[in-house]
Amino acid sequence: MKYVFELFLLTIIVLLSLHHVSIMSGVRVEPHMARECAYDMVSKAIHIPNLIYFIPSTMPTTSPTTLRNGWLEILKCLNTSIVYENNNSNVLITAYVIKLFRNTIWVNKKTWNHLQIEEQTRALIHECSHLAMNTNDYSYIHEDSFEKLRGIRAEKNADTQTIIIMNISQFKC
Numbered sequence: 001m002k003y004v005f006e007l008f009l010l011t012i013i014v015l016l017s018l019h020h021v022s023i024m025s026g027v028r029v030e031p032h033m034a035r036e037c038a039y040d041m042v043s044k045a046i047h048i049p050n051l052i053y054f055i056p057s058t059m060p061t062t063s064p065t066t067l068r069n070g071w072l073e074i075l076k077c078l079n080t081s082i083v084y085e086n087n088n089s090n091v092l093i094t095a096y097v098i099k100l101f102r103n104t105i106w107v108n109k110k111t112w113n114h115l116q117i118e119e120q121t122r123a124l125i126h127e128c129s130h131l132a133m134n135t136n137d138y139s140y141i142h143e144d145s146f147e148k149l150r151g152i153r154a155e156k157n158a159d160t161q162t163i164i165i166m167n168i169s170q171f172k173c
């Protein structure tokens, strides 16, 4: 009975690390069409002359320079990131990153190949914004709270960055 607590702790640690390993596993894939499309969209967004008009009024302190600098980092991410297809049945989301691994994006085998190229593109830009601009998921586009994000929380929200970029390209590459 002496080591019950230690054993319990050890079990928890093993379970946690197993879970972690399984979300980090996968086969390397190359979504080159989505990657190219994302690259085109982000490049277009960086070079658009009237970028200021695309910044939502909910982000009054965000300058075009801040966005362009962040998006340049997204381009680097799109150029260099490695994509793994994960087959873990517990993973429900389409794509994800672990910020500790700056160069890696995981996609969900169950859903990824059913997505349109535009949706894969959106996912890559979203995930690269996490890695390259340190964005968070304060709110997703389909949530009511999305429109209510203000200031730095809007600027640091992955879907907000993604939508600004995709809007500029009119969701086409």
Ligand SMILES: [Zn+2]
Pocket: 126, 127, 130, 136, 137, 158
């Ligand atoms: Zn996210």
